[in-house]
Amino acid sequence: MKILLLEDDTALASILVDYLEDEYEVTQTYSMKQALRLSEEENFDLYIFDINVPDGDGISLLKELRDFQNETPAIFITAFESTKYLKSAFESGANDFIRKPFDLEELTQRIENIKRHFGLEGVLKITPTLEFDVKTHTIFDAHKRVRLTHKESECLHYFYKNRHRVVSSDELLQNFWEFDEMPGDDAIRTIVKNLRKHIGKEHIVNIRGEGYKFE
Template sequence: MKILLLEDDTVLADVLIDFLQEEYSVTHTYSMKKALQLSEENSFDLYIFDINVPDGDGISLLKELRSFSDETPAIFITAYHDTNHLKKAFESGANDFIKKPFDLEELTQRIENIKRHFGLSSLVEISSGIVFDTQNHIVTKEDTPQHITNKESACLQYLYKNRHRVVSVDEILQNLWEYDEMPSADAVRTLIKELRKSVGKEHILNIRGEGYRFE
């Protein structure tokens, strides 16, 4: 699980990095502008944003990311305790909110809840009778395991994570390949074709002229 952490408090940032890196891959920055750049260049599973940072605020950052159809789940951490900031955080597209000071175990439980809700655990029941092992790249359907390629695994995980909406071919290309290695749209069609063999074509719908949606 890859986490982007935006936190300008150096002491808290060090504590969070040491703690989170025991279980997750963590990329940290103190800057809102740098966080935006990192989110454009990499694919993350979770954002953890402080509300106030020197060059902006996490709420504005998340609003901008959501305007680009970035649905990566986000947790805000903040020293504010008023309902106004809580309201603004959720209106910007936040999925959870934690107030300073907080216990690290509380953060763990909130992350685990996000993982369950968005199918980010290593074993995910993506549909009745179909279990997806994201770590070992195995789809088990009707008790029959089938290995899939790393890229197929990444594509299936992305489609499932964004299952409430249609995902365009361009979006899949941008999130699964580096810019200088990006193939043609045919590569996505090949991935989808192979994935349908593993999970069933009824679970990956082709929305003509728009893209694909996991059902």
């Protein structure tokens, strides 16, 4: 699991990185601009953002990411007591919120809850009979094992993580291809066709004029 940590308190950042790296892969930055650049260059499974950083704030950063259809789950950490920041955080697209000072185990439990909710564990049960190993890009049951291409695996995982909503072709294109390498909608249709062949067409439903929904 890859985490992008935006925290400008050097002492706290060091503690968090040392603690989290026992279980997760952590990239840490003190800068909002750097965090934005990193989010564009790499695919992260979770964002942990401080609200107040020297060159901006985590809430504005997350809102910008959401405007570009980046749906990576996010946890905010802050020393602010006012509920207005809590409201702003969730309005920007946050999934959880934790106030400083906090126990490190509490942060772990919040991360694990995000993992369960968004299907970030290594092996996911995607249908009553089929499982999906995210790391090996493999779908399997008691009788068969199919290895997906990297893009098929990424798209299936994305569908699963966003199974509560409709995902458009444009969103998939923006999340899995660089702008100058972006193919047409036919690439998404081909991936969806292949995934349906492996898991059953009833599990990826075409919502006319909007996109696809995983069921």
